[in-house]
Amino acid sequence: MKIIVSGASGFVGSTLVAGLRRHGHEVATLVRRAPADPTELRWDPAAGELDPAALAGADAVVNLNGRSISSGRWTPNIKDELRSSRLDSTRTLVRAMAGADPAPPLLVNASATGFYGDRGDEPLDESSPPGRGFLAELCREWEAAALEATTGGARVVLLRLGMVLGSGGGALERMLTPFKLGVGGPIGSGRQFWPWIAIDDVVGAVEHLLGRGDVEGPVNLVAPGEATSRGFARALGEHLDRPAVMPAPAFAVRLGLGEMADALLLASSRVRPAVLETSGYRFRAPALADAFHTIIG
Numbered sequence: 001m002k003i004i005v006s007g008a009s010g011f012v013g014s015t016l017v018a019g020l021r022r023h024g025h026e027v028a029t030l031v032r033r034a035p036a037d038p039t040e041l042r043w044d045p046a047a048g049e050l051d052p053a054a055l056a057g058a059d060a061v062v063n064l065n066g067r068s069i070s071s072g073r074w075t076p077n078i079k080d081e082l083r084s085s086r087l088d089s090t091r092t093l094v095r096a097m098a099g100a101d102p103a104p105p106l107l108v109n110a111s112a113t114g115f116y117g118d119r120g121d122e123p124l125d126e127s128s129p130p131g132r133g134f135l136a137e138l139c140r141e142w143e144a145a146a147l148e149a150t151t152g153g154a155r156v157v158l159l160r161l162g163m164v165l166g167s168g169g170g171a172l173e174r175m176l177t178p179f180k181l182g183v184g185g186p187i188g189s190g191r192q193f194w195p196w197i198a199i200d201d202v203v204g205a206v207e208h209l210l211g212r213g214d215v216e217g218p219v220n221l222v223a224p225g226e227a228t229s230r231g232f233a234r235a236l237g238e239h240l241d242r243p244a245v246m247p248a249p250a251f252a253v254r255l256g257l258g259e260m261a262d263a264l265l266l267a268s269s270r271v272r273p274a275v276l277e278t279s280g281y282r283f284r285a286p287a288l289a290d291a292f293h294t295i296i297g
């Protein structure tokens, strides 16, 4: 397939592009700087600029753009940027898709399990309603912007990504140092469910969804092996053969990270990969132990 990827320089994007190319797909990337070679196409999502001709004839567009959610405290300015970087990119792509001839028939757009918000032990699948709070509202708006592409006849798949585990970036990389030093442990009560997925399964699931013309709308990209913060700490400690019982109290995490702590670390979302399972996707890392084995070794 001929696939255009945005946000390709990021943690998920760089692994996805490499995986798609390895499996024989022709991938071009959208870049916000001068292109370095013919596989790169220039766009300016903040200004809404993308030549529709760049997308003409592509089989799919994969949109991963957005300022990092976890790289700094959510000040009002940062919140504006988190929102605009996602909405501007998505709207620019949807508009260009509508103007392309022939138009790409598929948009695969990133979203997050943050859509569901803080829901305790409630089992959540793709049919569950959105939660409350900044992140849930942002995901809802982001998904609505992507779904505009259906008006032009495209199939739209919304990737509700859980915490992506891989090397070279993401949450696991940040957790590894304290856990290796034996000072890792559960966060807050430790009872909150953390939806997660190994990066290999992000690549595998996207490839699966590219080929499943009957699947559209939200798809939870989370592993079936659910984990609470406490279970996650235990599994990581066991894998590294280190104690992992040092709790990080909720107040301390809030003090350090502000509102982001509640949305990303203290919230509980017990999310099932219902669409991936019913559409026959076979997980490469269904349980945390599998993911740690592949990623950490």
Ligand SMILES: NC(=O)c1ccc[n+]([C@@H]2O[C@H](COP(=O)([O-])OP(=O)(O)OC[C@H]3O[C@@H](n4cnc5c(N)ncnc54)[C@H](OP(=O)(O)O)[C@@H]3O)[C@@H](O)[C@H]2O)c1
Pocket: 006, 007, 008, 009, 010, 011, 012, 013, 030, 031, 032, 045, 064, 065, 066, 067, 068, 069, 081, 085, 086, 089, 110, 111, 112, 113, 161, 162, 163, 164, 165, 169, 170, 171
């Ligand atoms: N990693 C996770 O655990 C996780 C979980 C849930 C959802 N997601 C979502 O999945 C997507 C990809 O995640 P990721 O971890 O790969 O993110 P990432 O490493 O932060 O990469 C995102 C990419 O977006 C582009 N970008 C950065 N700032 C931007 C801005 N201000 N305006 C427009 N584009 C900007 C950059 O690509 P270019 O410079 O190439 O344009 C960047 O490489 C994100 O939208 C993220 O919210 C990720």
